[in-house]
Amino acid sequence: MTRRIDCDVAIIGGGLVGSSAALALRGMGLSVTLLDKGFCGAQASGVNYGGVRRQGRPPEQLPLSQRAHAIWPQLARLIGIDGEFLRSGHLKLARSAADMASLERYAAEVAPFALDLELIGHNQLRERFGIAGGVIGGSFCPGDGHANPRLVATAFAGAARRAGAEVLENTKVTGVTRTFEGFALEAGDVAVKARTVINSAGAWADNFARAFGEPVPLERTYPSMVVTEPLDPFLGVNVGIEGGGIYARQVTRGNVVVGGERAAPLDDPDYSRPRSDGVLAIMQRASELFGPLRHAQAIRFWSGTEATMPDRNPVIGPSATTPGLIHAFGFSGAGFQIAPGVGEVLAELVRDGRTSTPIDAFAITRFPPASQPDDALSSR
Amino acid sequence: MARPISSATASAGRISYDGLVLATGATDRVLPIPGWTLPGVFTLGGAQIALKAQGCAIGKRVVFAGSGPLLYLVAWQYMKAGVEVAAVLDAAPLAAKLNLLRALPLAPGIVLRGVRMAAELTLRGTRVVFGADRLSIEGEGRVARIVYRDGGREHAIACDGVGYGLNLRSETQAADLAGCAFRFDPRDRAHLPVRDASGRSSVAGVYLAGDGARIAGADAAEAAGERAALALLQDRGLSHDSSRAAVLERALVKIDRLRDVLEAAFPYPSQWAPEIADDTLLCRCEEITTGEALRAIRDFTLTEINRLKAVTRIGMGRCQGRMCGAAAAELLAAQTRRDIDAVGRLRAQAPIKPIPLAAGLSIDARQHDPAH
Ligand SMILES: Cc1cc2nc3c(=O)[nH]c(=O)nc-3n(C[C@H](O)[C@H](O)[C@H](O)COP(=O)(O)OP(=O)(O)OC[C@H]3O[C@@H](n4cnc5c(N)ncnc54)[C@H](O)[C@@H]3O)c2cc1C
Numbered sequence: 189m190t191r192r193i194d195c196d197v198a199i200i201g202g203g204l205v206g207s208s209a210a211l212a213l214r215g216m217g218l219s220v221t222l223l224d225k226g227f228c229g230a231q232a233s234g235v236n237y238g239g240v241r242r243q244g245r246p247p248e249q250l251p252l253s254q255r256a257h258a259i260w261p262q263l264a265r266l267i268g269i270d271g272e273f274l275r276s277g278h279l280k281l282a283r284s285a286a287d288m289a290s291l292e293r294y295a296a297e298v299a300p301f302a303l304d305l306e307l308i309g310h311n312q313l314r315e316r317f318g319i320a321g322g323v324i325g326g327s328f329c330p331g332d333g334h335a336n337p338r339l340v341a342t343a344f345a346g347a348a349r350r351a352g353a354e355v356l357e358n359t360k361v362t363g364v365t366r367t368f369e370g371f372a373l374e375a376g377d378v379a380v381k382a383r384t385v386i387n388s389a390g391a392w393a394d395n396f397a398r399a400f401g402e403p404v405p406l407e408r409t410y411p412s413m414v415v416t417e418p419l420d421p422f423l424g425v426n427v428g429i430e431g432g433g434i435y436a437r438q439v440t441r442g443n444v445v446v447g448g449e450r451a452a453p454l455d456d457p458d459y460s461r462p463r464s465d466g467v468l469a470i471m472q473r474a475s476e477l478f479g480p481l482r483h484a485q486a487i488r489f490w491s492g493t494e495a496t497m498p499d500r501n502p503v504i505g506p507s508a509t510t511p512g513l514i515h516a517f518g519f520s521g522a523g524f525q526i527a528p529g530v531g532e533v534l535a536e537l538v539r540d541g542r543t544s545t546p547i548d549a550f551a552i553t554r555f556p557p558a559s560q561p562d563d564a565l566s567s568r
Numbered sequence: 569m570a571r572p573i574s575s576a577t578a579s580a581g582r583i584s585y586d587g588l589v590l591a592t593g594a595t596d597r598v599l600p601i602p603g604w605t606l607p608g609v610f611t612l613g614g615a616q617i618a619l620k621a622q623g624c625a626i627g628k629r630v631v632f633a634g635s636g637p638l639l640y641l642v643a644w645q646y647m648k649a650g651v652e653v654a655a656v657l658d659a660a661p662l663a664a665k666l667n668l669l670r671a672l673p674l675a676p677g678i679v680l681r682g683v684r685m686a687a688e689l690t691l692r693g694t695r696v697v698f699g700a701d702r703l704s705i706e707g708e709g710r711v712a713r714i715v716y717r718d719g720g721r722e723h724a725i726a727c728d729g730v731g732y733g734l735n736l737r738s739e740t741q742a743a744d745l746a747g748c749a750f751r752f753d754p755r756d757r758a759h760l761p762v763r764d765a766s767g768r769s770s771v772a773g774v775y776l777a778g779d780g781a782r783i784a785g786a787d788a789a790e791a792a793g794e795r796a797a798l799a800l801l802q803d804r805g806l807s808h809d810s811s812r813a814a815v816l817e818r819a820l821v822k823i824d825r826l827r828d829v830l831e832a833a834f835p836y837p838s839q840w841a842p843e844i845a846d847d848t849l850l851c852r853c854e855e856i857t858t859g860e861a862l863r864a865i866r867d868f869t870l871t872e873i874n875r876l877k878a879v880t881r882i883g884m885g886r887c888q889g890r891m892c893g894a895a896a897a898e899l900l901a902a903q904t905r906r907d908i909d910a911v912g913r914l915r916a917q918a919p920i921k922p923i924p925l926a927a928g929l930s931i932d933a934r935q936h937d938p939a940h
Contacts, residue, residue: 227875234878268867338878346868417886417922441854455747462918464582471928485922487886 191378193354195219197538198373198382200361200396202228204524205516206388207344208531211266214351216539221380222345222353223373225360229341231390233524235492236337237413237435237447239426240525241278242303243329244294246501248549249526250301255545256529257331263340267347271340272440278332279425281313281323287430291327303329317425321477334426334437337524344528361389364396366510384512384538391458391495393503393517397552401509404555406518409496410451410460414470416484418442423478434473444481446474451491462489496520504530504550506537508557514538515552587773587800590742590761591793592780596733599840599895600848600858603705604732612638612733616645625651627729631714633657633703636735636834637682643731644685647692655725656689657700657716659734659837665698667833674826695725702843705730734836736783737894743780744916747771752909755831756783757838758894759913765817767796768803775800788823791816838908841898850899851892853885858899865903872912873897886922889914 197213199206202224210222222228240260242253264270282288295305306328313319313326349355356378363374370383387396394406423438434448449466453459467489475481497503497518507513514537516530523530529545536543596611598604610618610626612634618624619642629652632643639656647653671679690696702717706724715724743761744750749770750759763769763776775796778789795816801808844850846859864870864880873896876882882896883889889896893914901908 227872230875230878342868342875342879349869414925416925461745464918467918468928471925473928475925475928481925484925485886486919486925487922488884488888489918 189377193221193378193380195221195354195380195382197221197384197386198371198380199223199386199388200364200373201387201389201393201517202341202345202355202357203231203388203390204229204233204341204344204527205390205519205530205534206386207233207341207348208528209386209388209516209534210348210353210355210531211344211351212531212535213538214348214353216535218535218538220348220353221382222348222355223359223361223375223378223380224345224355224357225392227342227357228345228355229338232492232494232519233341233390233527234338235413235490236494236524237411237445238334238337238437238524239278239428239435240273240335241329241332241426241428242301242525243278243280243305243327243332244428245522247298247301248501248546249522250298250303251546252504252529252533253526254301254529255532256526259528259532260333260335260525263335263343267340267343269339269343271343272336273333273340274335274440275331275333276437277328277330277425279308279313279317279319279326279328279427281319281326281427281429283323283429283431285324288325291325291430295327304331305329317427318422319427319477320479323429323477328425332426334439335524336439340524341527344531361396364399366400366512370512384514386514386516386534386538388516388534390517391493393495393515397503397507397515397517400507400513402507402515402552402555402557404503404518404552405498407496407498408453408457409494409521410453410491411447411494411521412449412451412462412466412470413490413492414446414462414467414474414486415488415490416444416446416481417487419444419480419484422480427477434470434477436474436478443487444474444478444484446470446481448473458493460491460493462491494519494521494523499554502530502550503552504533504547505552508551508553585773587775587804588746589767589775589777589793589796589800590746590769590780591776591778591789591796592739592742594736594738594779594783595890597735597737597836597894598732598891599734599837599898600844600850600892601703601705601732601840602845602848603707603711605849605852606705606707606711607709608707608711608728609705609730609732612636612642612731613736615729615731616642619645619649625649625729626731627711627727628652629654629727630729630731631655631657631725631727632731633659633700633714633716634731634733634735635659635837636733637830638733638736639834640682640685640689643689643694646731647689647694653689653692653694654727655695655697655714656686657697657703657714659700659703659840660833660835661699664833664835667829671826671829671833674822674829678826703732705732735831735834736779738783739780739890741888741890741916741920743769743774743776745918745920746774748774748776750913753782754909755828757836757898757908759909765795765820766799766813767792768799773803784820784823784827788820788827791819791823795820838898841895841902844899850895851880851882851885853887853891854881856880856882861896861899862903865900870900871904871906871910873900873914874912876900877914883914888917888920
C-alpha cells in the first residue's frame with residue numbers, strides 16, 4: 189500500500205544540511221517532508237570530527253560561515269540541546285617558517301571578516317596552551333570551537349519533526365521526476381509530491397544532480413578518527429595544523445578526539461573503515477604533539493563518508509536545468525560548522541528565490557553541464 | 569582465499585594471513601541490577617577465574633545469582649574450595665528445571681553431575697532459591713547484602729561477595745571486522761556470525777569455532793575447532809581426514825540438541841529488562857544510567873541500537889559495549905515493545921581492546937601511503 193504525501197518541499201537527505209533546512213522551512217510555515225535512506229544524522233553529519241571552525245576556510249565561504257557562527261550558541265533554544273558546543277577557540281599550528289608565513293597571509297586575507305585571528309609565537313603556545321612538540325607558532329581564532337556531531341544533526345531532525353515536518357527514516361528516494369506542478373518522488377512505499385526539492389543527499393547527491401543533467405565531479409573521502417579514554421583536562425582548544433595531518437580536541441568528559449589520514453572504503457563504498465597504518469600514524473603524531481597522550485589508550489576508531497569537490501567548495505543553489513530543484517552538497521570535509529547557516533539559506537531560496545548571504549561561488553554551473561539529462565538514477 | 573588483512577597490536581606488529589580461525593570465546597552476559605557495580609560484585613566467569621587462576625575467592629561469605637549452568641558450577645567450586653556459599657539465587661523457576669529430564673537421555677553424565685552439585689550445595693547449608701526476582705545488591709561502598717523477592721516476599725542475605733551472570737554472550741567483534749555475515753539467533757538472543765556445519769563463515773578463508781560463534785560450551789568448542797581446522801586444510805587443498813570431519817559434525821549436532829534443552833532449563837529472564845530502575849547504571853564505562861537511556865529513547869524516538877549508542881555513549885567506552893551492549897538492546901526492545909532481534913546489532917569497531925597511543929610511535933610514518 190503506497191502512502192501519498194503532498195507537500196511544499198521534499199528534502200532528500202536528513203544530514204545536518206537537510207535537517208536544518210527542514211527546521212528553517214517549518215519556521216516559515218511551509219510543509220516539509222524530510223527523507224533519509226537510513227537515520228537522520230547517521231552519516232557524515234553524525235560521525236564527523238566535531239570541529240566548529242571558521243578559521244582556514246576560503247574567504248568566499250566566510251559570509252555563510254559567519255551566519256552559521258551566529259546560530260551555534262543558540263542551539264539550546266533552537267533544537268532543545270546545546271549539542272555540547274564549546275566556544276573553545278581554534279588554534280592552527282605551524283611546523284615550519286613557511287607554514288607560519290601562510291598562516292600570516294591567511295590572517296591578512298580574511299581581515300575584513302572579523303574572525304579576530306591572533307598570531308602566536310612558540311613561547312606563547314607553550315605558556316597559554318601547553319603545546320610544544322616541533323611547532324614554531326600558530327594562529328588562534330577565539331570564537332571557534334567544537335561540538336558533539338552525534339547529537340546535533342539528530343536533534344535538528346527531531347526539532348523539525350516536533351515543528352511539524354514529516355520525517356521519514358529508512359526511506360530511500362529511488363526516483364525523482366519533474367511534473368507539471370512540481371516533482372514526484374518515489375521512496376519505497378511512499379510517494380511524495382512537492383513543489384520544491386532540496387538535494388542534500390551528501391555523498392550520494394551527485395546521483396540526483398546527474399539525473400537532472402548536472403553531472404558533478406564529486407568524490408568520496410573518508411577521514412579517519414581516533415578517540416581516547418577519558419583523560420584529565422589538558423587541551424582547552426580545538427587544534428589543527430597548517431597543511432593538515434592531524435587535528436585534536438578534548439571533550440568535557442575528558443576523551444580526546446583526534447583526526448587525520450584517510451580511511452579505506454569497504455566493498456560497499458557507502459561504508460569505510462580506518463586503515464591500521466593510518467590510525468597508527470595519527471596516534472604517533474598525537475602522542476608526539478601532546479605529552480599527556482603518550483600514556484593514554486585509544487578506545488575506538490571510526491570514519492565517515494564525505495562528499496568532496498575538486499575546488500573544496502560546496503555546491504549550494506538552484507539547479508541550472510530544473511526549476512524548483514535546489515542543491516546543497518559537497519562540503520568537502522568542512523560542512524559541520526556551516527550547515528546550520530546553509531539550512532537557513534536554503535529556506536530563503538525556497539521562499540524568496542534568493543538569499544541575503546552571498547553564495548555565487550557555490551553555483552553548480554561552475555562545472556560543465558551534460559549535453560543530455562541522464563535517467564540512470566532509478567537503476568541505482 | 570581470504571583477502572590478507574592485517575591487524576595492529578600494541579607493538580604495531582602486522583601479521584598477514586590467508587586463512588583465519590576465529591575462536592574468540594565468550595564473556596558473561598549481564599543485565600544491570602541495583603548495586604551491580606559495587607566492589608565485591610563479580611560476574612560468574614570472573615568469580616571462577618579468580619578462584620581457578622589466582623586461587624582467591626571473591627569473599628568469605630558469598631552469594632551466586634542469575635541464570636545458567638555456570639551458576640551452580642561456580643557455586644559448587646567455591647564450596648569445594650572451602651568458601652561459605654550463603655545462597656544460589658536462580659532467576660529461573662523450578663518448573664524450568666523439569667527440562668533437565670529431557671536432557672537426561674542426551675547427556676546423562678552432565679545432567680546427573682549438575683543435580684549432584686545442587687544437592688551437595690543444599691546439604692552443606694546453601695540456600696537454593698528458584699524464581700528469584702527483583703535482585704538488588706546493597707552496601708556502603710562495598711557489598712553487604714543481596715535482596716531478592718521470591719513469590720512476592722522480600723528476603724535479604726548478608727554476604728561480602730556476589731557472583732552474578734545470566735549465561736554467556738559470544739565475542740563477535742573480530743568476525744564482524746573480518747566482514748562475516750550475521751544472523752539473529754533466538755536461542756542466544758543475539759546476532760551471531762553465520763557459519764555452516766564445518767565452521768566456514770560467509771567470508772572465504774575465515775572459519776568460526778567455539779563460543780565466539782554461538783554458546784555451546786567446552787566440548788563443542790573442542791570439536792568445532794578441530795572441524796574448522798579440517799575445513800581449512802581441505803580448502804587449501806591439503807590432506808585432511810573427512811571421516812573424522814563427519815564424526816565431529818555428528819558430535820556437534822548432538823551437543824546442539826543438548827544446548828536447546830539446557831537453555832530451556834536455565835532461561836534468560838527476559839521479564840527483567842522493563843523493570844530496571846532508572847538510577848541503575850547501565851553503561852559503566854561511560855557512566856550512563858538506565859533513566860538517561862530511557863530518556864534518550866523517548867526524546868530522539870530511537871529504535872535502533874547503534875543510534876542509542878550514538879546519542880547516549882552507551883557502548884562507546886573502554887569495553888566497547890561488551891559489558892552493556894546486550895543489556896542496552898534488551899532495554900531498547902522492552903521500551904519500544906519489540907522483539908530483541910528488531911533493535912539491530914551493535915556494529916563492531918576497532919580496536920577490539922584499548923591500545924596505547926604510543927603504539928603508533930613504533931612505526932615509521934614514512935611508510936604510509938598518504939594518497940589514501
Ligand atoms: C569523518 C569526518 C570528519 C569531519 N570533520 C568535520 C569537522 O570537524 N568540521 C566540519 O565542519 N566538517 C567536518 N566534516 C564534514 C561534515 O561532516 C559534512 O560536510 C557534513 O556533515 C555534510 O552534511 P550533509 O547533510 O551534506 O551530509 P550527510 O550528513 O552525509 O547527510 C546526507 C544524508 O543523505 C542521505 N541520503 C543519501 N542518499 C539518499 C537517498 N537516495 N534517499 C534518502 N536519503 C539519502 C544519507 O543517508 C545521509 O543521511 C567531516 C566529515 C567526516 C566524514
